[in-house]
Amino acid sequence: MTGSRVSEKTNGIRDVAARAGVSQTTVSHVLNETPHTRVSEETAARVRAAAEELGYRPNRLARGLRTHASDMIGLLTEEIATTPHAGRIILGAQEEASRRNLTLAIINSELNPDPEVDSTQIQAFLDRQADGIIYATVYHDVISPPENLRVRPAVLIGARDEAGLIPAVLPDERGGAASVVDMLVARGHRRIAFAASADDVPATRGRLRGYVDAMTRAGLSTDGLIASGGSDARGGYTATLELLDREPTAVFCYNDRMAMGAYRAAADRGLRIPTDLSVVGFDDQAPLPESLFPALTTVALPHYEMGAWAVAALAESIQGKQDGSLLAAHPTVLNCPLVERESVAPPRERAGA
Structure with missing residues (x-):
């Protein structure tokens, strides 16, 4: 031998x-x-x-042959993989999938202005025997999913199914905006302006409603305190210049990029933040809020939490532990937490007041 x-x-x-x-x-x-x-x-x-x-x-292969399960779920994104903050959706989905011993496959599609979802990329997941599919959209409030999205368990992120048959998870834009006004009122502000986006998207409508809700609840008028602009720094600059003519003590901006423009408008008027003017943003879009001086108080969108929730809900549905139709009847809305930094202070006493 x-x-x-x-x-x-x-x-x-x-x-x-x-x-x-x-x-x-x-x-x-x-x-x-x-x-x-x-x-x-x-x-x-x-x-x-x-x-x-x-x-x-x-042996997952052997199990798959017995049960016809692949232990793979598909995530179809709508230009989300290329936006600055939505990588958090993917991270949340990946980490939850890993925790559940699932494989996450991702397809990034082009931005689709039509609420009719393209069935081709969904079919690609079905051809690969995905056990379930998550569809994450950017702007749509309501979509009309193709029939093949209902072949397997599915979940929507950022939009609702027109027919109410697919579970969905959404950020609480309205509640997040209201929390900004509540915080400013608690700090002593009464003339709170809103630099709104001119883009007609669900986030614009939700944040404006939240602002008006909270102002009304506090017994404060919004007359002359709302101005619109593009949802970027230039739009924030022009909207804030218009609002400063009405002497607000605080400006709440539709997003962090508009808040960046508000900082420039305040400087051009000789106002110091937060001594003379408090400014608040929305999105908590890193690294912008902490790059501004002073650091921007803002509201965080729950991207990570939505990604994780979608995978968890989908896995529970696939395993028969949860009835997806019950979730579909009432979309899940996740809290948008306020992130307080250094751009808010109590209002200064005005001369002659």
């Missing part, structure tokens, strides 16, 4: 079952997250610990 081969033992499901003191069927149910099975959390934790100790992983 000229040599010998030493074979390294590979632990299997039988070894995990023996280590955990349960049946092989129980191990299979726990590690494959089989729906509608009665396994206590204590037993499941013991099985997962045994599998980790032995370095055992389920």
